[in-house]
Amino acid sequence: MRERIAAVFARVFREMAEGEPPQLTEETVLLNTGLDSLGFAVLIARLEEEVGFDPFAASAEAYYPRTFGDLADFYERNRPR
Amino acid sequence: MLASLLERFEGDRIAVAGSIQDVRFRDLANAGRSGIRARILGRSVAVMARDPLRALECLICADGSASRLLLLSPTLDLKTARDLVNRVGCDIALVGAPAPTGGLGAIPHITIPDYEQEPSNIEGAARAERVETRWLLTTSGTTGAPKVVDHSLDSLTCSVNAGSSTGAGVRWGLLYDLARFAGLQVVLQSVLSGAVLLVPPQESPLGEQIDFLGSRGCTHLSATPTLWRKILMLGGERLVALRQITLGGEIADSQVLRALKSAFPQARVTHIFASTEAGYGFSVSDGEQGFPSSFLTRPPSGVELKVLNGRLCVRNRRVSPCYVGEDWKLADEDGFIDTGDMVLKRGNRFVFLGRSNGAISVGGDKVLPEVVEQVILAHPDVLMARVFGTKNPIVGALVSADVVLKPAVGDLPGVRAALIRFCQERLPRHQVPAILRIVEDLPNLESGKLARS
Numbered sequence: 061m062r063e064r065i066a067a068v069f070a071r072v073f074r075e076m077a078e079g080e081p082p083q084l085t086e087e088t089v090l091l092n093t094g095l096d097s098l099g100f101a102v103l104i105a106r107l108e109e110e111v112g113f114d115p116f117a118a119s120a121e122a123y124y125p126r127t128f129g130d131l132a133d134f135y136e137r138n139r140p141r
Numbered sequence: 142m143l144a145s146l147l148e149r150f151e152g153d154r155i156a157v158a159g160s161i162q163d164v165r166f167r168d169l170a171n172a173g174r175s176g177i178r179a180r181i182l183g184r185s186v187a188v189m190a191r192d193p194l195r196a197l198e199c200l201i202c203a204d205g206s207a208s209r210l211l212l213l214s215p216t217l218d219l220k221t222a223r224d225l226v227n228r229v230g231c232d233i234a235l236v237g238a239p240a241p242t243g244g245l246g247a248i249p250h251i252t253i254p255d256y257e258q259e260p261s262n263i264e265g266a267a268r269a270e271r272v273e274t275r276w277l278l279t280t281s282g283t284t285g286a287p288k289v290v291d292h293s294l295d296s297l298t299c300s301v302n303a304g305s306s307t308g309a310g311v312r313w314g315l316l317y318d319l320a321r322f323a324g325l326q327v328v329l330q331s332v333l334s335g336a337v338l339l340v341p342p343q344e345s346p347l348g349e350q351i352d353f354l355g356s357r358g359c360t361h362l363s364a365t366p367t368l369w370r371k372i373l374m375l376g377g378e379r380l381v382a383l384r385q386i387t388l389g390g391e392i393a394d395s396q397v398l399r400a401l402k403s404a405f406p407q408a409r410v411t412h413i414f415a416s417t418e419a420g421y422g423f424s425v426s427d428g429e430q431g432f433p434s435s436f437l438t439r440p441p442s443g444v445e446l447k448v449l450n451g452r453l454c455v456r457n458r459r460v461s462p463c464y465v466g467e468d469w470k471l472a473d474e475d476g477f478i479d480t481g482d483m484v485l486k487r488g489n490r491f492v493f494l495g496r497s498n499g500a501i502s503v504g505g506d507k508v509l510p511e512v513v514e515q516v517i518l519a520h521p522d523v524l525m526a527r528v529f530g531t532k533n534p535i536v537g538a539l540v541s542a543d544v545v546l547k548p549a550v551g552d553l554p555g556v557r558a559a560l561i562r563f564c565q566e567r568l569p570r571h572q573v574p575a576i577l578r579i580v581e582d583l584p585n586l587e588s589g590k591l592a593r594s
Contacts, residue, residue, distance in 0.1 A: 075561070076570070098504060101535035102575040109576065116534035124535075 061111070061139070062132045068110050069095075069128075072103045086129030113140050142205025142271055143294065143332075144173035146303070150335040157194055157332075158312075158357055160342040164194060169332065172198040177251055178206040181233055183272060187226045187245050189213040190237025190253070193319045193340050197328060198253050199235040204274045204294060211277040211289070214320035216587045219243060221287065228466035229277060229289060277465055278322055280417045281588055289465035290417050296459030297322075300421040300442060301330045308335030312382070314359040315340050316350065316368060318587060322417045323389055327363050336361070348375050355379030363387035363413075365589035366397045370525050374548070377404050387424075389413040390590050392493045392511050395430045396518045402428060418471055419455040419478045420444070431484070431492035445477075452497060453482045483509060499593065501530035501538050503571040508540055510593070513574065516567045517542060520560055522550045525583050527591055531576065542574035545583055553579050 066084050073081035076099040082088065090100060108114045115138030116123070125131040147156070152167030186207040190196035196215075203210040211229045213222050219241060226234070226246045234250045244250055276297060279287040313331035315338060317324030331338040339357050341350035351372055354362065360382050364372070369388060377383075386401050386408045393412035401410050414422040414432070422444050425432050437446050445456040454477040463470050472478045483494040495511030502508075510528035517526040525545040530538035542560075550556060557577055564573045584592045 075565075097535055098571055101504070101533045101539055104535060105531070105533060105539050105575045114534075122534075 061136055064110055065107060065132055065135060066128075068106050069103060072099060072106055076102060084128045086127065086132075088128040089126060090128060090131065091126075107135070111135065111139075113138070115139075142173075142274070143201050144170055144205060146333055147201070150308075154335060155337050157197065157338045157340060159194055159340040160353060162194075166335070169197070169201060172201040172253075173205070177202050177235075177253075180251065181235065182206050182270060183208050184233050185209040185211070185229060185231045187211045187213055187222075187229070187231040187234040187248070188236075189215060189217075189222065189234070189241060189245065189320075191215040191239075191343065192237050193315060193324075193328070193343070195237025195253050196319050197332070199237060202253065203235055204276075205271045207274050208272055209275045209277055212279070212320045212325070213245070214279065214318050214587075216318060217279075217287070219245075225279060225287065225289065275461075278325070278417050279320075281321065281586070288418075288467070290471070291461035291463070291465050292420065293459060296420050296457065297325060298329050298333060299444075299459060300326065300415075300424070301333050303333040308337075310360070311336035312358050312360045313338050314354040314362040316347075316362065316364045317589060321588060322415060322420075323363065323588070326415070326421070347371055351375060351377070351379055355381060358382045361385040361387070363389065365390040365585070365591075366393050367391060367525070367583070367585045367591045368589040369397055369401060371585070373400055373404055374524055374545075380405070384408050386410045387413060389415060390588060392495065392515070393430060394515045394518055396515075398428055398430060414453075416455075416480060418460070419480055420457040420460045422446070422455050422457075429490070431487070431490050434486060434489050434491055436491075447477060448484055448486075448491070449477075449479070451483050451485070451494075453480050453484050453491075454478060455480055501528075501540055503530075503538055503540060504536035506571050508572045510540075513540060513542065513564070513568065513572055516564055517544060517560065517574075519567075520563050522546050522556055523560070525591075527583050527593065528574065529593065533575075536571075539575040540572060541576040541578075543578050543580045543583060545580055 070081040073095055077094045082093050115134050118138045125134050147166055147170040150166040154166045155163050156166045156169045157164040184207055186203050188199045188210055190199055211231055223246045233248055234245045236250055236252055238252050238254050240250060240252050276292045277289050278292055279289055313327055313336050315327055319328050339354055339359055341353040359380055366388050383405050384407055398410055409426060411424050411426040413424045423436055423442050440446055447454050456477045481497050483497050484491045485494050495509035500507040500509055513528040514526045517523055523544055524547045527543045529541055531541045533539045560577055586592050
């Protein structure tokens with residue numbers, strides 16, 4: 061799951077941000093990577109295409125993952141069984 | 142009134158050619174039978190018929206006798222039709238055989254049968270008392286229930302070229318619903334100019350309808366840009382005799398105009414701006430999208446135009462400025478109707494941007510789907526496109542696009558990437574489709590317009 065998210069992140073980054081996508085670690089702060097909120101929005105949309113579900117729709121609270129680790133956990137936690 | 146206007150043409154001349162029967166002008170003129178006219182005289186009449194020929198007979202009967210005639214599309218569900226009948230207060234219904242099951246309400250119904258069974262009664266029609274009939278049309282109600290707009294034969298025919306020689310050799314194809322403004326314009330233009338109205342088999346797919354029209358030598362055809370794109374995809378070469386192409390109901394972009402000029406070099410291509418509420422606005426035949434800015438100061442058809450807050454407003458003095466059965470006025474205090482269509486001045490021309498109520502809000506920035514569609518349509522591999530908003534937890538909504546490619550375009554992933562790049566080069570970031578899917582087809586509504594919801 062983490063690899064797939066990182067791969068989609070890299071693709072979206074190349075499309076929507078400047079320069080090469082950074083190497084993602086668990087602590088990488090997403091909005092400091094150079095991807096803005098629109099880019100992040102597109103990332104979520106493309107992730108839905110890639111993994112087949114949207115954890116934001118599934119989860120009850122308004123949650124905005126801060127780091128790459130948070131994001132990956134969020135997808136793992138809300139993966140439909 | 143309609144019936145007497147039809148008497149100007151030689152009785153033998155064919156007025157309507159359908160898949161089952163042809164009808165002559167004398168038969169149409171006789172549709173105004175004195176017995177039925179007497180029964181509907183001065184009354185508020187609801188008209189509904191599945192077969193366009195029967196619908197036309199009902200209209201010929203009602204115009205000049207009914208005080209009001211409410212045109213109901215046969216595509217309406219019965220509950221909506223009955224609500225409309227109540228709202229308008231119709232006290233009698235004229236329906237084409239076979240009558241709708243359960244009827245249009247607790248009012249008397251007269252069924253218009255086949256010609257063969259009814260004897261002609263020309264003198265009766267001529268002697269019957271004449272009434273100024275108000276024609277009530279309904280909007281297609283994409284948002285909420287349909288609304289009723291008050292017209293007259295005058296407001297419906299102001300764009301009609303009714304000289305008795307204009308119709309010679311002209312064969313008009315009907316692809317629209319006769320009960321809606323666009324279809325009614327085609328039918329009235331045809332019968333009032335002595336042309337032949339070609340009515341294809343109603344339930345058939347578009348390809349068969351085009352086959353029918355082509356085989357009957359259709360010379361004039363009016364349809365939405367979405368339908369024209371489908372006709373081009375099906376192969377318009379069957380329409381060998383086509384010399385007048387008319388577009389309406391949606392934005393006629395440069396691509397579709399060029400594609401039509403190229404596929405039909407012998408035809409004149411015209412796009413029309415009109416709506417049920419505003420009536421006929423204007424037409425453009427110079428082959429370019431939008432309209433000349435001179436139309437604002439020198440409107441060619443006398444229907445006045447102005448642009449307010451980026452939206453086109455129209456003043457048509459022949460249309461009643463209220464929706465029937467509601468207090469809410471259609472027009473402002475100067476009589477201008479806000480069409481809701483956004484326009485932008487580019488040089489000495491205005492171009493259409495899209496419906497303001499169809500805007501997608503991407504993080505608070507408004508995006509008009511039609512603007513993005515026109516960019517995508519400019520790509521040489523693209524045949525049709527539909528742009529819409531999809532919900533997004535971060536910015537509210539993102540732009541999505543479904544695209545139909547021209548046949549024989551391969552390498553779908555490559556084309557997808559190329560289309561996104563194409564959009565990035567031409568649109569602000571937030572307007573570039575975040576999701577772009579290649580699809581086989583894009584459905585259209587009964588009206589011929591692209592289905593958007």
